[in-house]
Amino acid sequence: MTHQQFTIGVIGHVDHGKTSLVKALTGIDTDRLEEEKQRGLSIVLGFAYLEAGQTTIDLIDVPGHEKFIRTMIAGATGIDAILLVIAANEGIKPQTREHFTITQLLGIKQGLIVITKSDLVDKDQLYSIIKQTNEFIRDTFLHNSPVYCVSIIDGSGLTKLSNVLINMVEKTSSRMVGDNFYLPLDRVFTVSGFGIVGTGTLRNGKIKRGDEIEIMPLGVKASVRELQVHNKSIAEALPGQRVAVNLRGIKRDQLNHGHTLITPGSIQPTTSIYAMLRVLDDITRVPKRSEPVRLLFGTTEVIAKLRILEDKPIKAGVNLLIQLRTQKTVIAGTGEHFIIRTCSPIETIGGGEFLDNSESLSKISKNVLLTHLHNLERGNTVTRVREFIHAANSHGIKLTKLTERSITTKAELISILDKTDVVVIDNNIAIERTAFESLGQKVLKLLEDFHKAEPFQPGYRLEHFKLLLLADSKTAIVDHLFKELTNRNKIIIDGNYIRLSGFSLEDNISDSDRKLIDSIERIFINSGISTPTIEEVIKSDPAKKCAYQYLKDNGKLISLRDTKSKKLFIFHSDTLEDIKQKIIKEFPPPKKFTVSEIRSLLDSTRKYVLPILEYFDRNQLTIRQGDYRTVLLHPQINNIDT
Numbered sequence: 001m002t003h004q005q006f007t008i009g010v011i012g013h014v015d016h017g018k019t020s021l022v023k024a025l026t027g028i029d030t031d032r033l034e035e036e037k038q039r040g041l042s043i044v045l046g047f048a049y050l051e052a053g054q055t056t057i058d059l060i061d062v063p064g065h066e067k068f069i070r071t072m073i074a075g076a077t078g079i080d081a082i083l084l085v086i087a088a089n090e091g092i093k094p095q096t097r098e099h100f101t102i103t104q105l106l107g108i109k110q111g112l113i114v115i116t117k118s119d120l121v122d123k124d125q126l127y128s129i130i131k132q133t134n135e136f137i138r139d140t141f142l143h144n145s146p147v148y149c150v151s152i153i154d155g156s157g158l159t160k161l162s163n164v165l166i167n168m169v170e171k172t173s174s175r176m177v178g179d180n181f182y183l184p185l186d187r188v189f190t191v192s193g194f195g196i197v198g199t200g201t202l203r204n205g206k207i208k209r210g211d212e213i214e215i216m217p218l219g220v221k222a223s224v225r226e227l228q229v230h231n232k233s234i235a236e237a238l239p240g241q242r243v244a245v246n247l248r249g250i251k252r253d254q255l256n257h258g259h260t261l262i263t264p265g266s267i268q269p270t271t272s273i274y275a276m277l278r279v280l281d282d283i284t285r286v287p288k289r290s291e292p293v294r295l296l297f298g299t300t301e302v303i304a305k306l307r308i309l310e311d312k313p314i315k316a317g318v319n320l321l322i323q324l325r326t327q328k329t330v331i332a333g334t335g336e337h338f339i340i341r342t343c344s345p346i347e348t349i350g351g352g353e354f355l356d357n358s359e360s361l362s363k364i365s366k367n368v369l370l371t372h373l374h375n376l377e378r379g380n381t382v383t384r385v386r387e388f389i390h391a392a393n394s395h396g397i398k399l400t401k402l403t404e405r406s407i408t409t410k411a412e413l414i415s416i417l418d419k420t421d422v423v424v425i426d427n428n429i430a431i432e433r434t435a436f437e438s439l440g441q442k443v444l445k446l447l448e449d450f451h452k453a454e455p456f457q458p459g460y461r462l463e464h465f466k467l468l469l470l471a472d473s474k475t476a477i478v479d480h481l482f483k484e485l486t487n488r489n490k491i492i493i494d495g496n497y498i499r500l501s502g503f504s505l506e507d508n509i510s511d512s513d514r515k516l517i518d519s520i521e522r523i524f525i526n527s528g529i530s531t532p533t534i535e536e537v538i539k540s541d542p543a544k545k546c547a548y549q550y551l552k553d554n555g556k557l558i559s560l561r562d563t564k565s566k567k568l569f570i571f572h573s574d575t576l577e578d579i580k581q582k583i584i585k586e587f588p589p590p591k592k593f594t595v596s597e598i599r600s601l602l603d604s605t606r607k608y609v610l611p612i613l614e615y616f617d618r619n620q621l622t623i624r625q626g627d628y629r630t631v632l633l634h635p636q637i638n639n640i641d642t
Contacts (some may be wrong), residue, residue, distance in 0.1 A: 006169040007058045012085035013093035017116035018154045022048050022061050045511045052166045058242045083112035089120040106337040109141050119151040179409050180266035181205030184298035184357025208236045214264040215474040216331040222249040258299045262330045266404045269329040270357045276377045277348040281317045297338035303327045321373050332357045334405045386414045393475045394439045396431035425480045447500045456550035459497030517547045526573040529604045560611040592628040
């Protein structure tokens with residue numbers, strides 16, 4: 001039998017006996033602060049646990065006073081079920097209602113009802129409270145749930161309640177678990193001899209001793225030195241467990257309540273969250289569009305601007321697709337439940353579930369955005385996976401992000417992708433097949449247009465062409481696409497150029513263009529070493545510029561820049577070849593020569609001779625030693641554009 005791990009939130013009005021009930025069930029007093037003991041009032045979250053065989057139940061005692069609703073939400077987020085506690089002598093009170101409303105908004109679907117202090121009332125009063133409670137939970141997830149009456153004083157009902165809790169856990173299916181761990185911290189402190197410790201309820205994935213973690217939204221890395229569950233050291237913590245994480249590699253001021261520990265890189269920080277909001281039925285003030293609100297989720301509280309995406313009014317009881325723009329960067333996992341409260345006076349507006357946390361959604365049309373969010377809100381895991389891939393379009397989406405957003409494991413994701421028409425690149429990025437093919441068509445169209453516009457060019461410069469595509473995609477996707485198009489004989493990548501496979505530069509040049517090319521080439525051939533400047537030849541004529549570029553790209557014309565004057569000289573390749581042969585013939589190795597001797601040999605000036613000799617030095621025809629040069633024994637000259 002596998003180990004069953006379960007987390008139950010104990011909720012209800014202040015002074016209804018929650019802390020005493022937890023102590024009676026577990027033997028643990030969750031009021032650990034002296035102030036709590038003196039006032040008889042829970043201020044912070046209290047933690048206890050109940051074990052029976054292969055079952056462990058973590059009990060989170062949340063403060064019942066209205067001043068500590070924020071703490072209540074932190075404790076209720078991520079729990080599996082609730083114990084709704086109602087005192088027999090007082091019945092349903094304001095915080096009973098507010099706590100229960102919040103748990104519904106947080107997506108909790110099961111729980112039990114406990115009437116405490118049953119020894120303080122007679123049977124008729126107890127019956128009246130039970131009837132009142134049944135009316136209260138009508139049409140909620142606790143409808144038809146049995147009511148358990150207990151007394152801390154005489155112990156009645158406690159054994160039965162304990163057994164019921166264990167049976168409920170054993171009959172509950174395991175929670176959905178992804179590969180990446182997600183641990184919102186509700187406490188941070190320092191232990192002498194150990195260092196910094198953060199505690200929280202592990203929401204997803206597994207965390208192991210020695211793991212590297214990322215503290216979000218800071219983006220700071222650290223590692224797990226030690227793990228504890230219920231004061232016992234463990235090697236690995238599982239989803240649903242209350243875990244204390246001892247970290248190394250950080251300072252105390254880098255870790256605080258409200259931070260989240262995640263698998264590095266699994267969730268990106270954001271200031272834009274898209275969600276489905278359920279507005280409460282009994283709100284007293286309807287919030288305005290774009291009104292600043294308090295956003296609470298996990299252990300995070302942040303001010304955000306509420307934007308309604310749908311064209312319908314905000315009113316009590318409605319469901320609305322919204323965008324939340326947070327004042328500071330947050331970590332907001334998809335599937336996370338949240339609460340929204342007004343800033344002043346503080347009142348709960350509603351709550352719901354985060355659907356997407358991608359900043360890029362702001363670039364798509366409103367109708368496409370609404371369709372995307374509705375599909376996520378209504379869909380199962382398979383639908384969500386496909387929807388996230390579809391929304392990523394030609395940018396694709398990393399599999400690590402896909403597992404986090406769809407709340408699934410890598411193995412389950414691969415199984416879904418095998419049945420989906422997608423392209424998976426390097427076992428790392430998924431892109432919809434239609435988006436991949438569309439990007440391929442874009443490549444072919446861009447090259448076709450380029451060849452028409454630039455008939456003298458052997459192709460598009462490869463690095464420039466990639467940059468053009470990266471505005472709509474990722475490097476890995478573009479590289480993979482080029483391989484596919486090459487294999488399908490659609491494109492040819494030749495050195496630094498990319499072109500259509502059917503493109504022939506020679507066939508693309510018209511007779512008139514050929515005459516222009518020949519005329520420009522003849523100018524440089526006839527000029528010899530006393531070459532003209534490019535401006536003198538082209539004279540701002542676009543057609544002549546294209547012809548010049550064609551000759552340059554084909555190695556007929558070679559540009560040299562003088563290292564001192566920075567002047568650019570253009571020589572025909574035949575001219576340089578002729579000069580090379582003259583130097584080799586006149587100064588065979590190991591005979592040395594100077595610049596002046598080459599000037600005399602070529603009947604030219606330093607203006608032209610110096611850049612040519614520097615060019616020969618770079619291409620290993622000659623080697624310079626002070627004022628002298630020598631021809632190398634095995635001269636090899638490459639037409640390198642400088």
